[in-house]
Amino acid sequence: xxxxxxxxxxxxxxxxxxxxxxxxxxxxxxxxxxxxxxxxxxxxxxxxxxxxxxxxxxxxxxxxxxxxxxxxxxxxxxxxxxxxxxxxxxxxxxxxxxxxxxxxxxxxxxxxxxxxxxxxxxxxxxxxxxxxxxxxxxxxxxxxxxxxxxxxxxxxxxxxxxxxxxxxxxxxxxxxxxxxxxxxxxxxxxxxxxxxxxxxxxxxxxxxxxxxxxxxxxxxxxx
Amino acid sequence: xxxxxxxxxxxxxxxxxxxxxxxxxxxxxxxxxxxxxxxxxxxxxxxxxxxxxxxxxxxxxxxxxxxxxxxxxxxxxxxxxxxxxxxxxxxxxxxxxxxxxxxxxxxxxxxxxxxxxxxxxxxxxxxxxxxxxxxxxxxxxxxxxxxxxxxxxxxxxxxxxxxxxxxxxxxxxxxxxxxxxxxxxxxxxxxxxxxxxxxxxxxxxxxxxxxxxxxxxxxxxxxxxxxxx
Numbered sequence: 001x002x003x004x005x006x007x008x009x010x011x012x013x014x015x016x017x018x019x020x021x022x023x024x025x026x027x028x029x030x031x032x033x034x035x036x037x038x039x040x041x042x043x044x045x046x047x048x049x050x051x052x053x054x055x056x057x058x059x060x061x062x063x064x065x066x067x068x069x070x071x072x073x074x075x076x077x078x079x080x081x082x083x084x085x086x087x088x089x090x091x092x093x094x095x096x097x098x099x100x101x102x103x104x105x106x107x108x109x110x111x112x113x114x115x116x117x118x119x120x121x122x123x124x125x126x127x128x129x130x131x132x133x134x135x136x137x138x139x140x141x142x143x144x145x146x147x148x149x150x151x152x153x154x155x156x157x158x159x160x161x162x163x164x165x166x167x168x169x170x171x172x173x174x175x176x177x178x179x180x181x182x183x184x185x186x187x188x189x190x191x192x193x194x195x196x197x198x199x200x201x202x203x204x205x206x207x208x209x210x211x212x213x214x215x216x217x218x219x220x221x222x223x
Numbered sequence: 224x225x226x227x228x229x230x231x232x233x234x235x236x237x238x239x240x241x242x243x244x245x246x247x248x249x250x251x252x253x254x255x256x257x258x259x260x261x262x263x264x265x266x267x268x269x270x271x272x273x274x275x276x277x278x279x280x281x282x283x284x285x286x287x288x289x290x291x292x293x294x295x296x297x298x299x300x301x302x303x304x305x306x307x308x309x310x311x312x313x314x315x316x317x318x319x320x321x322x323x324x325x326x327x328x329x330x331x332x333x334x335x336x337x338x339x340x341x342x343x344x345x346x347x348x349x350x351x352x353x354x355x356x357x358x359x360x361x362x363x364x365x366x367x368x369x370x371x372x373x374x375x376x377x378x379x380x381x382x383x384x385x386x387x388x389x390x391x392x393x394x395x396x397x398x399x400x401x402x403x404x405x406x407x408x409x410x411x412x413x414x415x416x417x418x419x420x421x422x423x424x425x426x427x428x429x430x431x432x433x434x435x436x437x438x439x440x441x442x443x444x445x446x447x448x449x450x451x452x
Contacts, residue, residue: 006326014314073312081277082310082369085302086327221277 003088067146303375
């Protein structure tokens with residue numbers, strides 16, 4: 001896994017240096033939350049449901065932007081060919097790209113949760129703490145799907161336009177489970193009560209992480 | 224002849240229904256060099272990518288050390304490729320780029336190898352500068368260092384002298400000579416015959432998708448048109 005470590009360190013170094021993905025993701029999340037707060041009045045009850053919905057809208061939009069950005073560095077100067085020529089296994093390239101996309105998404109989500117607390121008058125406590133596993137599982141699933149599909153989309157002429165059309169329908173099962181689990185967490189449900197939704201998210205994550213790990217070799221190489 | 228490092232058997236590539244090349248037969252052994260000449264758009268770069276395993280042939284085989292280049296075992300990928308794009312990260316420095324590739328190839332000391340190659344390519348003074356700020360010639364030198372860094376058995380160089388100044392050309396010619404002396408197989412593509420400092424390279428020509436010996440009937444016309452192209 002030496003190649004995995006080198007690739008992830010390189011991606012994090014590039015991100016720290018340019019801030020391309022994280023700054024854009026945080027800014028977009030902020031903007032989406034602000035629009036939703038202005039559109040709906042969170043003080044008039046049901047703020048938990050609204051907050052859950054707003055969080056997942058921000059996650060999806062920011063995630064799509066982040067996943068397409070993650071491959072831009074590899075397409076520039078055809079660096080992806082350098083990776084494919086090296087002894088590193090394609091599955092490790094996928095794992096490193098997935099890990100980088102997940103880390104960038106979590107940074108954006110951490111910022112989103114802080115903003116959510118401010119905009120929706122949520123108190124810091126166990127309810128928010130219960131949101132963490134839901135967001136992490138959702139972020140992992142979305143990163144897994146979008147990294148794989150962004151690689152396919154990047155080889156087409158209208159890749160950026162194609163990505164949302166491909167990713168969102170595939171992510172729907174995890175999205176429904178994520179919104180329901182988040183709303184339950186913010187309404188004060190226990191982890192036991194949320195378990196059903198979380199299990200769906202875990203199954204989705206396992207399925208797509210394994211699928212990406214096995215299929216990346218076929219989607220990244222040119223025909 | 225010893226076991227060839229690179230071998231192509233009836234290699235053909237089509238993009239859709241458009242043939243790029245077909246029936247390519249090629250053998251390059253240790254310490255041997257082949258120069259493939261062709262006009263712009265003749266398919267030299269596609270041939271190079273197919274030989275290195277980066278793209279799949281439509282039919283035929285491309286073998287590196289007896290293994291299909293498309294399915295080389297990860298531990299045995301010792302092919303150095305210089306393509307049109309440098310495969311260098313613009314926002315990393317020259318040193319960081321070489322160290323990164325050194326880590327990918329699991330070199331014993333990526334930092335020491337990077338320093339050595341920066342020195343050899345006369346880029347030590349620019350080692351800490353981002354590649355984004357490099358001139359095209361400096362980037363080409365660094366790309367050649369990247370290709371040679373893992374000490375590959377096979378070196379595939381697509382237009383290696385592009386954008387290089389006189390010193391750069393001498394430097395790269397020296398590296399090609401050294402590679403031949405170290406029993407590497409070297410395949411170069413160019414759009415015109417090259418002065419390789421007295422090295423005996425087999426010269427082939429890619430014309431209308433077929434690989435043939437350079438020379439013979441019509442050679443002077445071809446040379447003239449190649450020089451003009």
